[in-house]
Amino acid sequence: MKNFTQVPNEGIKWSRKLTAERYPKPLSPLGWSNIQAVFDEGVRAFAVFMGLPLASNAPLAISVNGWILANENAFDFKNHFKINLTKREQASLLLETISLLLGSSNPLKSLKSLVHWLKYPEKSATRLGNSLNSIVLPFAGQAIFSYLQRISNDIDQSWENTKISFQEEVAKIGNLIESEEDPPKLLILGEKLRAAMISYIKPDL
Numbered sequence: 001m002k003n004f005t006q007v008p009n010e011g012i013k014w015s016r017k018l019t020a021e022r023y024p025k026p027l028s029p030l031g032w033s034n035i036q037a038v039f040d041e042g043v044r045a046f047a048v049f050m051g052l053p054l055a056s057n058a059p060l061a062i063s064v065n066g067w068i069l070a071n072e073n074a075f076d077f078k079n080h081f082k083i084n085l086t087k088r089e090q091a092s093l094l095l096e097t098i099s100l101l102l103g104s105s106n107p108l109k110s111l112k113s114l115v116h117w118l119k120y121p122e123k124s125a126t127r128l129g130n131s132l133n134s135i136v137l138p139f140a141g142q143a144i145f146s147y148l149q150r151i152s153n154d155i156d157q158s159w160e161n162t163k164i165s166f167q168e169e170v171a172k173i174g175n176l177i178e179s180e181e182d183p184p185k186l187l188i189l190g191e192k193l194r195a196a197m198i199s200y201i202k203p204d205l
Helices: 029-049 087-102 107-119 136-179 183-201
Strands: 061-064 067-071
Touching: 029 061, 029 183, 087 107, 087 136, 107 136, 136 183
Parallel strands: none
Antiparallel strands: 061 067
C-alpha cells in the first residue's frame, strides 16, 4: 500500500477493505481493464437489488499501481437498505400491523414507536432486548420476510435458465477463440465474453 501514485477524486474514501479478498495481489493494466466493467455492473445490479441505485457517474473502484481500491460510500448498503414491497405486500403488512396494534396493551405507544422507527430507523435501538415488547420487531420481520421470499421465488424461476444460457454462450465463444488467430477478431470475441459475464453476474445475488 506504499508509494501509490496520486489517487483521483480526493473527496472519496478509497479502501482496500472491500477488495483485498477478491484482489489480493496487484493486477496488470490489461487485467483490470477486462475486469472493471464486470465489477462495476455487478455492484450496480446489487445496489438496485438493495434499493439504493448508484449514480451512473459514481466511481466504484480504481487501480492504483495495480492495487484495486473501492469507494466505501458506494458500498454502504448496510445503512441504506430499503425494502421494496409490492402493493399487495404492503396491503398484507398493513392488515397485520392493524391486528398487532389492536392486540397491543398500549396501541398508541406502539403506533408512535412504529412511526418513529419508520422515520428514523438509524436512531432506533437495535438490540433485541430493547424491542421484544415493541410492535417494531414483528413489523420489520414480516416486511423483510415478504421481500426476501419474493426475491427467492424470482431467483428460483429465472436462475436455472440464466445459468444454462451463460454456460452455452461461454462454450460457444470459447470454441471460436481457440480457432481464431486474427487479433482484431480475438478482441471482438473478448468483448462478447465480457458482455456474457456481465449478463451473468447481474442476477448473481
